[in-house]
Amino acid sequence: MSNKAGLExxxxxDVQTSLVNGVEGKLIYAGxxxxxxxxxxxxxxxxxLLHNVRLPNAExxxxxxxxxxxxxxxxxxxxxxxxxxxxxxxxxxVIRTATSMLSAYDPDAENLTDKDVAREKAARxxxxxxxxxxxxxxxxxxxxxxxxxxxLNLAENFVYMMSGEGPDKTASEAVNVYLVLLAEHGMNASTxxxxxxxxxxxxxxxxxxxAIGALKGPSHGGAxxxxxxxxxxxxxxxxxKPWFKExxxxxxxxxxxxxxxxxxxxxxxxxxMKLHAERLAESSGNTKWYKIAESLAEEALGDDYxxxxxxxxxxxYYSAIVLSTLDLSIDMFTPLFAMSRIAGWTANIxxxxxxxxxxxxxxxxxxxxxxxxxxxxx
Ligand SMILES: CC(=O)SCCNC(=O)CCNC(=O)[C@H](O)C(C)(C)COP(=O)(O)OP(=O)(O)OC[C@H]1O[C@@H](n2cnc3c(N)ncnc32)[C@H](O)[C@@H]1OP(=O)(O)O
Ligand SMILES: O=C([O-])CC(=O)C(=O)O
Numbered sequence: 422m423s424n425k426a427g428l429e430x431x432x433x434x435d436v437q438t439s440l441v442n443g444v445e446g447k448l449i450y451a452g453x454x455x456x457x458x459x460x461x462x463x464x465x466x467x468x469x470l471l472h473n474v475r476l477p478n479a480e481x482x483x484x485x486x487x488x489x490x491x492x493x494x495x496x497x498x499x500x501x502x503x504x505x506x507x508x509x510x511x512x513x514x515v516i517r518t519a520t521s522m523l524s525a526y527d528p529d530a531e532n533l534t535d536k537d538v539a540r541e542k543a544a545r546x547x548x549x550x551x552x553x554x555x556x557x558x559x560x561x562x563x564x565x566x567x568x569x570x571x572x573l574n575l576a577e578n579f580v581y582m583m584s585g586e587g588p589d590k591t592a593s594e595a596v597n598v599y600l601v602l603l604a605e606h607g608m609n610a611s612t613x614x615x616x617x618x619x620x621x622x623x624x625x626x627x628x629x630x631x632a633i634g635a636l637k638g639p640s641h642g643g644a645x646x647x648x649x650x651x652x653x654x655x656x657x658x659x660x661x662k663p664w665f666k667e668x669x670x671x672x673x674x675x676x677x678x679x680x681x682x683x684x685x686x687x688x689x690x691x692x693x694m695k696l697h698a699e700r701l702a703e704s705s706g707n708t709k710w711y712k713i714a715e716s717l718a719e720e721a722l723g724d725d726y727x728x729x730x731x732x733x734x735x736x737x738y739y740s741a742i743v744l745s746t747l748d749l750s751i752d753m754f755t756p757l758f759a760m761s762r763i764a765g766w767t768a769n770i771x772x773x774x775x776x777x778x779x780x781x782x783x784x785x786x787x788x789x790x791x792x793x794x795x796x797x798x799x
Contacts (some may be wrong), residue, residue: 611641
Protein backbone atom coordinates (compact mmCIF):
# COMPACT_ATOMS: atom_id res chain seq x y z
CA MET A 422 0.00 0.00 0.00
CA SER A 423 1.45 3.41 -0.94
CA ASN A 424 1.01 6.50 1.18
CA LYS A 425 -0.18 9.97 0.27
CA ALA A 426 2.69 12.15 1.54
CA GLY A 427 1.39 15.16 3.42
CA LEU A 428 -2.20 13.91 2.81
CA GLU A 429 -2.20 16.11 -0.32
CA UNK A 430 -5.63 16.22 -1.90
CA UNK A 431 -7.23 13.96 0.72
CA UNK A 432 -10.73 15.19 1.61
CA UNK A 433 -11.43 14.85 5.33
CA UNK A 434 -14.63 16.86 5.88
CA ASP A 435 -17.55 18.65 4.24
CA VAL A 436 -17.34 22.27 5.41
CA GLN A 437 -19.33 25.48 4.98
CA THR A 438 -16.71 27.79 6.43
CA SER A 439 -14.33 28.38 3.51
CA LEU A 440 -13.44 27.38 -0.03
CA VAL A 441 -9.80 27.62 -1.14
CA ASN A 442 -9.57 27.58 -4.94
CA GLY A 443 -5.87 27.01 -5.51
CA VAL A 444 -6.02 26.97 -9.31
CA GLU A 445 -7.67 30.36 -9.71
CA GLY A 446 -6.26 31.87 -6.51
CA LYS A 447 -9.64 32.53 -4.91
CA LEU A 448 -10.78 32.35 -1.30
CA ILE A 449 -14.35 32.44 -0.04
CA TYR A 450 -15.60 32.48 3.56
CA ALA A 451 -19.13 31.03 3.70
CA GLY A 452 -20.04 32.51 0.32
CA UNK A 453 -18.24 35.87 0.53
CA UNK A 454 -15.03 36.67 -1.33
CA UNK A 455 -12.02 37.53 0.77
CA UNK A 456 -11.62 40.81 -1.14
CA UNK A 457 -15.16 41.87 -0.20
CA UNK A 458 -14.65 40.91 3.44
CA UNK A 459 -11.25 42.60 3.72
CA UNK A 460 -12.77 45.81 2.38
CA UNK A 461 -15.90 45.83 4.53
CA UNK A 462 -15.97 43.42 7.46
CA UNK A 463 -15.16 43.81 11.08
CA UNK A 464 -13.38 40.75 12.50
CA UNK A 465 -16.41 40.11 14.72
CA UNK A 466 -18.61 39.89 11.59
CA UNK A 467 -16.27 37.25 10.19
CA UNK A 468 -16.32 35.38 13.51
CA UNK A 469 -20.14 35.34 13.36
CA LEU A 470 -20.11 34.40 9.66
CA LEU A 471 -17.83 31.42 10.22
CA HIS A 472 -19.86 30.17 13.17
CA ASN A 473 -23.31 30.77 11.69
CA VAL A 474 -22.75 30.59 7.90
CA ARG A 475 -24.49 33.97 7.52
CA LEU A 476 -23.65 37.58 8.26
CA PRO A 477 -25.03 39.10 11.49
CA ASN A 478 -27.60 41.90 11.45
CA ALA A 479 -26.72 45.09 13.36
CA GLU A 480 -28.11 43.79 16.67
CA UNK A 481 -26.33 40.44 16.35
CA UNK A 482 -23.09 42.17 15.43
CA UNK A 483 -23.21 44.35 18.52
CA UNK A 484 -24.12 41.26 20.60
CA UNK A 485 -21.10 39.26 19.39
CA UNK A 486 -18.75 42.26 19.66
CA UNK A 487 -19.80 42.87 23.24
CA UNK A 488 -19.86 39.14 24.11
CA UNK A 489 -16.22 38.84 23.02
CA UNK A 490 -15.13 42.11 24.68
CA UNK A 491 -16.94 41.47 27.98
CA UNK A 492 -15.34 38.06 28.40
CA UNK A 493 -11.87 39.02 27.23
CA UNK A 494 -10.31 39.51 30.63
CA UNK A 495 -8.06 36.72 31.93
CA UNK A 496 -7.60 35.55 35.52
CA UNK A 497 -4.81 37.30 37.45
CA UNK A 498 -3.19 33.89 38.07
CA UNK A 499 -2.55 33.60 34.33
CA UNK A 500 -1.00 37.06 34.12
CA UNK A 501 1.14 36.17 37.15
CA UNK A 502 2.26 32.94 35.45
CA UNK A 503 3.20 34.98 32.36
CA UNK A 504 5.16 37.44 34.50
CA UNK A 505 7.09 34.51 35.99
CA UNK A 506 8.34 33.36 32.56
CA UNK A 507 11.74 34.37 31.16
CA UNK A 508 11.24 37.57 29.11
CA UNK A 509 12.73 35.89 26.02
CA UNK A 510 10.15 33.05 26.00
CA UNK A 511 8.76 32.83 22.44
CA UNK A 512 5.34 34.46 22.13
CA UNK A 513 3.83 31.28 20.68
CA UNK A 514 5.04 29.25 23.68
CA VAL A 515 3.48 31.86 25.97
CA ILE A 516 0.06 31.91 24.29
CA ARG A 517 0.06 28.10 24.05
CA THR A 518 0.80 27.76 27.77
CA ALA A 519 -1.64 30.49 28.83
CA THR A 520 -4.43 29.00 26.67
CA SER A 521 -3.84 25.65 28.29
CA MET A 522 -3.97 27.24 31.76
CA LEU A 523 -7.23 29.01 30.86
CA SER A 524 -8.96 25.62 30.75
CA ALA A 525 -8.60 25.43 34.56
CA TYR A 526 -10.85 28.52 34.79
CA ASP A 527 -13.36 27.46 32.13
CA PRO A 528 -16.84 27.65 33.71
CA ASP A 529 -18.08 25.10 31.17
CA ALA A 530 -15.12 22.74 31.36
CA GLU A 531 -17.34 19.71 31.97
CA ASN A 532 -19.56 20.40 28.97
CA LEU A 533 -18.01 18.73 25.94
CA THR A 534 -21.09 18.10 23.82
CA ASP A 535 -23.40 21.15 23.71
CA LYS A 536 -22.64 23.17 20.57
CA ASP A 537 -24.28 26.36 21.92
CA VAL A 538 -22.05 26.21 24.98
CA ALA A 539 -19.09 25.57 22.67
CA ARG A 540 -19.90 28.70 20.62
CA GLU A 541 -19.94 30.78 23.82
CA LYS A 542 -16.63 29.22 24.80
CA ALA A 543 -15.27 30.12 21.35
CA ALA A 544 -16.21 33.79 21.81
CA ARG A 545 -14.66 33.82 25.28
CA UNK A 546 -11.42 32.18 24.13
CA UNK A 547 -11.19 34.54 21.16
CA UNK A 548 -11.28 37.59 23.44
CA UNK A 549 -8.95 36.01 25.96
CA UNK A 550 -6.34 35.05 23.36
CA UNK A 551 -6.20 38.71 22.29
CA UNK A 552 -5.77 39.83 25.90
CA UNK A 553 -3.02 37.25 26.48
CA UNK A 554 -1.19 38.30 23.30
CA UNK A 555 -1.35 42.02 24.15
CA UNK A 556 -0.34 41.28 27.75
CA UNK A 557 2.76 39.42 26.55
CA UNK A 558 3.74 42.36 24.31
CA UNK A 559 3.89 44.43 27.51
CA UNK A 560 5.13 41.83 30.02
CA UNK A 561 8.04 40.84 27.73
CA UNK A 562 9.11 44.50 27.83
CA UNK A 563 8.80 44.69 31.61
CA UNK A 564 5.52 46.66 31.47
CA UNK A 565 2.28 46.01 33.35
CA UNK A 566 -0.50 44.39 31.25
CA UNK A 567 -3.62 46.46 30.55
CA UNK A 568 -7.16 45.06 30.96
CA UNK A 569 -9.47 44.93 27.91
CA UNK A 570 -12.22 47.54 27.44
CA UNK A 571 -15.82 46.45 26.96
CA UNK A 572 -16.64 49.22 24.46
CA LEU A 573 -14.02 48.35 21.83
CA ASN A 574 -13.92 45.87 19.00
CA LEU A 575 -11.26 43.17 19.06
CA ALA A 576 -8.75 44.95 16.80
CA GLU A 577 -9.11 48.20 18.75
CA ASN A 578 -8.81 46.34 22.04
CA PHE A 579 -5.57 44.71 20.94
CA VAL A 580 -4.04 48.05 19.92
CA TYR A 581 -5.27 49.66 23.13
CA MET A 582 -4.01 46.87 25.41
CA MET A 583 -0.68 46.72 23.61
CA SER A 584 0.05 50.44 23.56
CA GLY A 585 -1.90 51.67 26.57
CA GLU A 586 -3.12 54.52 24.39
CA GLY A 587 -5.83 55.38 21.92
CA PRO A 588 -6.55 53.07 20.25
CA ASP A 589 -4.92 54.55 17.16
CA LYS A 590 -7.33 54.37 14.19
CA THR A 591 -4.81 53.47 11.47
CA ALA A 592 -3.27 50.71 13.60
CA SER A 593 -6.69 49.33 14.61
CA GLU A 594 -7.86 49.25 10.99
CA ALA A 595 -4.67 47.51 9.90
CA VAL A 596 -5.09 44.91 12.66
CA ASN A 597 -8.74 44.42 11.70
CA VAL A 598 -7.92 43.78 8.02
CA TYR A 599 -5.17 41.39 9.09
CA LEU A 600 -7.59 39.52 11.39
CA VAL A 601 -10.23 39.28 8.64
CA LEU A 602 -7.75 37.95 6.07
CA LEU A 603 -6.26 35.24 8.29
CA ALA A 604 -9.40 33.98 10.05
CA GLU A 605 -10.05 30.79 8.11
CA HIS A 606 -8.45 28.67 5.40
CA GLY A 607 -9.90 25.26 4.62
CA MET A 608 -8.13 22.21 5.98
CA ASN A 609 -4.83 23.89 6.82
CA ALA A 610 -2.52 22.04 9.24
CA SER A 611 -3.57 23.83 12.44
CA THR A 612 -7.29 23.53 11.70
CA UNK A 613 -6.81 19.86 10.88
CA UNK A 614 -4.94 19.38 14.16
CA UNK A 615 -7.83 20.99 16.04
CA UNK A 616 -10.29 18.68 14.31
CA UNK A 617 -8.24 15.57 15.10
CA UNK A 618 -8.20 16.51 18.78
CA UNK A 619 -11.91 17.38 18.82
CA UNK A 620 -12.83 14.10 17.13
CA UNK A 621 -11.48 12.18 20.12
CA UNK A 622 -14.17 13.87 22.25
CA UNK A 623 -11.61 16.17 23.88
CA UNK A 624 -12.27 19.79 24.91
CA UNK A 625 -11.98 23.07 22.96
CA UNK A 626 -9.01 24.34 24.97
CA UNK A 627 -7.03 21.20 24.12
CA UNK A 628 -7.94 21.54 20.44
CA UNK A 629 -6.89 25.21 20.37
CA UNK A 630 -3.63 24.43 22.20
CA UNK A 631 -2.88 21.75 19.59
CA ALA A 632 -3.74 24.18 16.80
CA ILE A 633 -1.42 26.83 18.25
CA GLY A 634 1.35 24.22 18.31
CA ALA A 635 0.77 23.39 14.64
CA LEU A 636 0.56 27.05 13.61
CA LYS A 637 3.90 27.81 15.27
CA GLY A 638 5.93 25.87 12.69
CA PRO A 639 7.76 27.80 9.94
CA SER A 640 6.04 25.80 7.19
CA HIS A 641 2.72 27.23 8.42
CA GLY A 642 2.03 30.35 10.53
CA GLY A 643 5.61 30.73 11.72
CA ALA A 644 6.55 31.75 8.17
CA UNK A 645 5.47 35.37 8.80
CA UNK A 646 8.27 35.78 11.38
CA UNK A 647 10.77 33.88 9.21
CA UNK A 648 9.92 36.08 6.21
CA UNK A 649 10.64 39.20 8.27
CA UNK A 650 13.94 37.74 9.52
CA UNK A 651 14.85 37.05 5.89
CA UNK A 652 14.03 40.64 4.84
CA UNK A 653 16.23 41.85 7.70
CA UNK A 654 19.04 39.52 6.65
CA UNK A 655 18.87 41.05 3.16
CA UNK A 656 19.07 44.43 4.86
CA UNK A 657 18.77 46.87 1.94
CA UNK A 658 16.78 46.87 -1.32
CA UNK A 659 19.99 46.91 -3.40
CA UNK A 660 21.10 43.65 -1.75
CA UNK A 661 18.11 41.70 -3.06
CA LYS A 662 19.54 40.60 -6.43
CA PRO A 663 22.93 39.37 -5.08
CA TRP A 664 21.21 37.78 -2.05
CA PHE A 665 18.79 35.91 -4.30
CA LYS A 666 21.62 34.72 -6.57
CA GLU A 667 23.73 33.58 -3.67
CA UNK A 668 21.10 31.95 -1.46
CA UNK A 669 18.29 30.73 -3.61
CA UNK A 670 20.08 28.20 -5.74
CA UNK A 671 17.70 25.56 -7.02
CA UNK A 672 15.91 24.49 -3.85
CA UNK A 673 18.91 24.86 -1.54
CA UNK A 674 17.07 27.31 0.62
CA UNK A 675 13.39 28.21 0.69
CA UNK A 676 12.14 31.75 0.47
CA UNK A 677 9.90 32.06 3.50
CA UNK A 678 6.42 33.30 2.67
CA UNK A 679 6.55 31.78 -0.81
CA UNK A 680 4.88 28.56 -1.95
CA UNK A 681 1.69 26.89 -0.85
CA UNK A 682 0.21 23.41 -0.78
CA UNK A 683 -3.03 24.53 -2.44
CA UNK A 684 -2.38 27.83 -4.25
CA UNK A 685 -0.69 27.34 -7.59
CA UNK A 686 -1.55 30.97 -8.35
CA UNK A 687 -1.11 34.09 -6.24
CA UNK A 688 -2.68 33.70 -2.79
CA UNK A 689 -5.55 36.24 -2.98
CA UNK A 690 -4.84 37.30 0.61
CA UNK A 691 -1.27 38.17 -0.39
CA UNK A 692 -2.62 40.53 -3.07
CA UNK A 693 -4.78 42.38 -0.51
CA MET A 694 -2.02 42.32 2.10
CA LYS A 695 0.48 43.74 -0.42
CA LEU A 696 -1.74 46.81 -0.99
CA HIS A 697 -2.02 47.38 2.75
CA ALA A 698 1.70 46.76 3.26
CA GLU A 699 2.53 49.41 0.67
CA ARG A 700 0.07 51.94 2.11
CA LEU A 701 1.22 51.38 5.69
CA ALA A 702 4.89 51.48 4.74
CA GLU A 703 4.36 54.84 3.04
CA SER A 704 2.33 56.33 5.88
CA SER A 705 4.83 55.09 8.49
CA GLY A 706 7.70 56.64 6.52
CA ASN A 707 9.61 53.33 6.48
CA THR A 708 9.40 51.81 3.01
CA LYS A 709 12.61 49.77 3.21
CA TRP A 710 11.06 46.41 4.15
CA TYR A 711 8.28 46.78 1.62
CA LYS A 712 10.81 47.56 -1.13
CA ILE A 713 12.91 44.53 -0.19
CA ALA A 714 9.83 42.28 -0.16
CA GLU A 715 8.59 43.62 -3.47
CA SER A 716 11.86 43.24 -5.30
CA LEU A 717 12.55 39.77 -3.83
CA ALA A 718 9.09 38.69 -5.02
CA GLU A 719 9.92 40.07 -8.48
CA GLU A 720 13.14 38.04 -8.54
CA ALA A 721 11.28 34.86 -7.59
CA LEU A 722 8.34 35.45 -9.95
CA GLY A 723 10.79 35.88 -12.84
CA ASP A 724 12.93 32.85 -12.00
CA ASP A 725 12.45 29.57 -13.91
CA TYR A 726 12.70 27.43 -10.75
CA UNK A 727 9.79 29.30 -9.12
CA UNK A 728 7.78 29.55 -12.36
CA UNK A 729 8.04 25.81 -13.08
CA UNK A 730 6.88 24.94 -9.57
CA UNK A 731 4.13 27.60 -9.52
CA UNK A 732 5.55 29.21 -6.38
CA UNK A 733 3.97 32.56 -5.49
CA UNK A 734 3.98 34.73 -2.37
CA UNK A 735 1.51 33.51 0.25
CA UNK A 736 -0.29 35.52 2.92
CA UNK A 737 2.62 35.32 5.37
CA TYR A 738 4.95 37.14 2.97
CA TYR A 739 3.31 40.57 2.92
CA SER A 740 1.73 40.22 6.35
CA ALA A 741 5.28 40.37 7.73
CA ILE A 742 5.51 43.92 6.33
CA VAL A 743 2.07 44.90 7.65
CA LEU A 744 2.87 43.58 11.12
CA SER A 745 6.28 45.27 11.16
CA THR A 746 4.57 48.66 10.81
CA LEU A 747 2.62 48.00 14.03
CA ASP A 748 5.65 48.24 16.28
CA LEU A 749 5.37 44.55 17.12
CA SER A 750 8.43 42.43 17.80
CA ILE A 751 8.90 39.72 15.17
CA ASP A 752 8.26 37.17 17.88
CA MET A 753 4.65 38.43 18.17
CA PHE A 754 3.83 38.02 14.46
CA THR A 755 2.62 34.43 14.73
CA PRO A 756 0.59 35.05 17.92
CA LEU A 757 -1.34 37.65 15.89
CA PHE A 758 -2.03 34.96 13.31
CA ALA A 759 -3.42 32.78 16.14
CA MET A 760 -5.58 35.68 17.39
CA SER A 761 -7.27 35.66 14.01
CA ARG A 762 -7.30 31.96 13.15
CA ILE A 763 -9.02 31.09 16.43
CA ALA A 764 -12.23 32.15 14.65
CA GLY A 765 -11.72 29.44 12.02
CA TRP A 766 -10.37 26.89 14.48
CA THR A 767 -13.33 27.19 16.80
CA ALA A 768 -15.87 27.14 13.94
CA ASN A 769 -14.24 23.91 12.74
CA ILE A 770 -14.08 22.52 16.28
CA UNK A 771 -17.82 23.11 16.82
CA UNK A 772 -18.53 21.54 13.43
CA UNK A 773 -16.36 18.51 14.26
CA UNK A 774 -17.95 17.94 17.69
CA UNK A 775 -19.79 14.63 17.77
CA UNK A 776 -18.13 13.55 14.52
CA UNK A 777 -16.30 10.31 13.89
CA UNK A 778 -12.82 9.65 15.30
CA UNK A 779 -10.14 10.73 12.79
CA UNK A 780 -7.74 7.86 12.55
CA UNK A 781 -5.88 7.23 9.28
CA UNK A 782 -3.64 4.29 8.59
CA UNK A 783 0.15 3.95 8.50
CA UNK A 784 1.90 1.74 5.95
CA UNK A 785 4.29 -0.46 7.94
CA UNK A 786 7.72 -0.64 6.28
CA UNK A 787 9.73 -1.87 9.28
CA UNK A 788 11.38 -5.26 9.94
CA UNK A 789 9.37 -8.46 10.45
CA UNK A 790 9.73 -11.80 12.26
CA UNK A 791 12.64 -10.84 14.55
CA UNK A 792 13.39 -13.00 17.59
CA UNK A 793 13.69 -11.40 21.03
CA UNK A 794 17.28 -11.18 22.31
CA UNK A 795 17.92 -10.52 26.04
CA UNK A 796 19.44 -7.07 26.69
CA UNK A 797 22.87 -8.44 27.73
CA UNK A 798 23.20 -10.23 24.37
CA UNK A 799 22.53 -7.12 22.22
C1 LIG B 1 -0.36 30.58 6.19
C2 LIG B 1 0.47 29.52 5.68
O1 LIG B 1 0.65 28.56 6.35
S1 LIG B 1 1.03 29.70 4.11
C3 LIG B 1 2.54 28.74 4.07
C4 LIG B 1 3.60 29.39 4.89
N1 LIG B 1 4.90 28.70 4.76
C5 LIG B 1 5.93 29.25 4.08
O2 LIG B 1 5.84 30.31 3.50
C6 LIG B 1 7.24 28.47 4.12
C7 LIG B 1 7.90 28.40 2.72
N2 LIG B 1 7.12 27.52 1.87
C8 LIG B 1 7.26 26.16 1.96
O3 LIG B 1 8.06 25.63 2.71
C9 LIG B 1 6.32 25.30 1.11
O4 LIG B 1 5.98 25.97 -0.07
C10 LIG B 1 5.04 24.88 1.87
C11 LIG B 1 5.42 24.16 3.18
C12 LIG B 1 4.18 26.09 2.20
C13 LIG B 1 4.21 23.94 0.99
O5 LIG B 1 4.85 22.73 0.94
P1 LIG B 1 4.42 21.55 -0.05
O6 LIG B 1 3.03 21.73 -0.55
O7 LIG B 1 4.70 20.27 0.65
O8 LIG B 1 5.36 21.77 -1.30
P2 LIG B 1 6.72 21.04 -1.57
O9 LIG B 1 7.60 21.09 -0.38
O10 LIG B 1 6.40 19.68 -2.14
O11 LIG B 1 7.33 21.96 -2.71
C14 LIG B 1 7.17 21.74 -4.11
C15 LIG B 1 8.47 22.17 -4.79
O12 LIG B 1 8.65 23.57 -4.62
C16 LIG B 1 9.83 23.86 -3.87
N3 LIG B 1 9.51 24.92 -2.92
C17 LIG B 1 8.37 25.02 -2.15
N4 LIG B 1 8.39 26.15 -1.46
C18 LIG B 1 9.53 26.78 -1.75
C19 LIG B 1 10.11 28.01 -1.34
N5 LIG B 1 9.49 28.78 -0.46
N6 LIG B 1 11.30 28.37 -1.84
C20 LIG B 1 11.97 27.56 -2.72
N7 LIG B 1 11.45 26.39 -3.16
C21 LIG B 1 10.26 26.00 -2.68
C22 LIG B 1 10.19 22.55 -3.16
O13 LIG B 1 11.57 22.47 -2.87
C23 LIG B 1 9.71 21.53 -4.17
O14 LIG B 1 10.68 21.44 -5.20
P3 LIG B 1 10.96 19.99 -5.90
O15 LIG B 1 9.68 19.66 -6.61
O16 LIG B 1 12.11 20.25 -6.80
O17 LIG B 1 11.27 19.04 -4.79
O1 LIG C 1 -3.98 26.48 3.97
C1 LIG C 1 -2.81 26.26 4.29
O2 LIG C 1 -2.23 25.15 4.10
C2 LIG C 1 -1.99 27.30 4.91
C3 LIG C 1 -2.61 28.66 4.86
O3 LIG C 1 -2.49 29.37 3.88
C4 LIG C 1 -3.39 29.09 6.00
O4 LIG C 1 -3.59 28.30 6.94
O5 LIG C 1 -3.86 30.24 5.99
